[in-house]
Amino acid sequence: MGSSPTRFVIIGNGAAGTYCAEQLRKDDAGCEILMVTDEPYTLYNRVSLPRYLRGVLLEQRVYVRDHAWHEKERIDLRRETKVTAVDFAGKTVTLDPGGEVPYDRLLIATGGRPNPLRVPGSDGAKHVYNFQYFDDAKAMVARIQESKVAVVLGGSFIGYELTEAFAHRGLETHWLMRGPWFLRKALDADGGQVVRLLAEDAHVHMHVEEGIAKLEPKNGTSRVTGTADFTADADLVGVGLGLTMNIDVFRGAGIETNVGVVTNELLETNIPDVWAAGDVAEFYDVASQRHHRMGTWDNSLNHGRHVAKNMLGAKQPYVEVPTYASSMFNSNISVMGVTTEEEPEAEAIVEVDLEGRNYKRLFFLKGEDGADRLVGAILIGKMKGRKRVLELISSRTPVEQRHAVFEMLAVPEVPAKAAPPAE
Ligand SMILES: Cc1cc2nc3c(=O)[nH]c(=O)nc-3n(C[C@H](O)[C@H](O)[C@H](O)COP(=O)(O)OP(=O)(O)OC[C@H]3O[C@@H](n4cnc5c(N)ncnc54)[C@H](O)[C@@H]3O)c2cc1C
Known part of the structure; x- marks a missing residue:
């Protein structure tokens, strides 16, 4: 008598969950896969949402997988279904709707939810939006049509994406952040100044060291009062x-658990037959030798594919240099490896060209052997040298002269050798 197929249950159908399901099916044609999401959609690309919001990408282009794909791959996707309880000892999850279902192996890929604005007047305020879900983006696209003035709060990537989209749509856009500059823990004042110049080139009004103190309804808009001296009547607030x-x-x-679900380098949790992946996984990172969480698409996708192999019995540590690449108004930003945001002990050196809007910040840590190593970098503007940075971080090559790394990045990268002509 043959043994019954392994039953995999995946909570969350974002990049981590869906790419795990895809890999499981590739490597085990006979297994059962049940994937659960409380959202109404098949996998869509959150990284594409800003371009959809800007109006340069059609709704259909945001989806990555459709229903037909799930059917073909025999992945039982339950949408608008919430996992409300997990019994790790009895190996069951409770679905609403759906009741209790058993699992042999479980993946937690539940990601995160955005923190709401909590100030006097924000409860039930109209036209105040977070930016995490397709539904947020759709609601903002509808509101933009009838808006002239937008206020955005937030000095990190989501704040930037909202600001860029509203400005691109021609709204008078005010970008508020509580810190002295964008990504205040990872950039220094020069980096902050480059971002400010790029924002102002895009006609954005920047207000640093400014939060939102209260909201009041006023003729269909929100009267926004800042924590310092800002006021505006906003048609929408991001x-x-x-x-x-x-x-x-x-x-x-x-x-x-800590901030997320804690795992080892194999993405295994402390519970047998339970793994975690993507944004929610607080995993042991072999490259930086510490636990941390990543909030990037590539990390979630790679986690998903990787964890599938481990759920099928491989015991492979996850080793990747984390990277985040994004547009930055009419320029680019790339964050690689570990920065002072995650590792305040890291020492940094900077090269800046304000006029050209170019900036490079390199982060170093001393290893146990006393040698200096490049552990991270942020590039704004020209992306030249990005590949070299990644090589240096992943190879953990000792660095003798920190500033010499800038010279290495300036040397043109040798193009890959052309393949020899076929015999
Ligand atoms: C607007 C925006 C722009 C971004 N831009 C970039 C970028 O430029 N570059 C980059 O690298 N990254 C970017 N990111 C981040 C990147 O998209 C995320 O890191 C990645 O999508 C996370 O994938 P995930 O699978 O871990 O989690 P998620 O995509 O968050 O998926 C988790 C799913 O699980 C569901 N869920 C949670 N709890 C339950 C439950 N109890 N029951 C059922 N379902 C549940 C959630 O509703 C969600 O659908 C961006 C994110 C956003 C929102």
């Missing part, structure tokens, strides 16, 4: 105040 990880449903059930 909010980027970070994420809270979706781990509430697992709390008290015996699984180790």
Whole structure:
């Protein structure tokens, strides 16, 4: 008698969940895969949402996988279904709707939810938006049509994406951030100044060291009063105040959690047959030798593919240099490896060209052997040298002269050798 197929249950159908399901099917034609999401959609690309919001990408182009794909791959996708409880000892998850279902192996890929604005007047205020879900983007696209003035709060990537989209749509856009500059823990004042210049080139009004103190309804708009001296009547308010990880449903059930779900370098949790991947995984990173979380598409996708192999029995540590690449108004930004945001002990050196709007910041840490190593970098403007940075970080090559790394990045990268002609 043959053994029954392994039953995999995946909570969350973002990049981590869906690419895990895809890999499981590739490597095990006979297994059962049940994937659950409380959203109404098949996998869509959150990284594409800003371009959809800007109006340069059609709704259909945001989707990455459709229903037909799930059917073909025999992935049972339950949409608008919430996992409300997990019994790790009995190996079941409770679905609403759907009741209790058993699993053999479980993946937690629940990502995070955006922190709402909580100030006097924000409760029930109209036209105040977070930016995490397709539905947020759709609601903002509808509101933009009838708007002239937008206010954005948030000095990190979501704040930037909202600002860029509203400015691109021709709204009078005010970008408020509580810190002295964008990404205040990872950039220095020069980096902040480059971003300010890029924002002002795009006709954005920047207001640093300014928060939102209160909101009041006024003739269909929101009267925004800042924490310093800002006021405006905004047709819409965008909010980027970070994420809270979706781990509430697992709390008290015996699984180790911190900010996210804690895993080892194999993405295994402390509970047998349970793994975590993507934004929610607080994983042990072999490259930086510490636990941390990443909030990037590539990390979620790679986690998903990688964890599938481990759920099928491989015991491979996850080793990737984390990267985040984004547009930055009419320029680009790339963040690689570890910065002073995650590792305040890292020492940084900077090269800046304000006029050209170019900036490079390199982060170094001393290893246990006393040698200096490049552990991270931020480039704004020209992206030349990005590949070299990644090589230096992943190879953990000792660096003798920190400033010599800038010279290495300036040397043109040798194009890959053309393949010899076929015999
Ligand atoms: C607007 C925006 C722009 C971005 N831009 C970039 C970029 O330029 N570059 C980059 O690298 N990254 C970017 N990111 C980040 C990147 O998109 C995320 O890191 C990645 O999509 C996370 O994937 P995930 O699978 O880990 O989680 P998610 O995509 O968050 O998926 C988790 C899913 O699980 C569901 N869920 C949670 N709890 C339950 C439950 N109890 N029951 C059922 N379902 C549940 C959630 O609703 C969600 O659908 C951006 C993100 C946003 C929002």
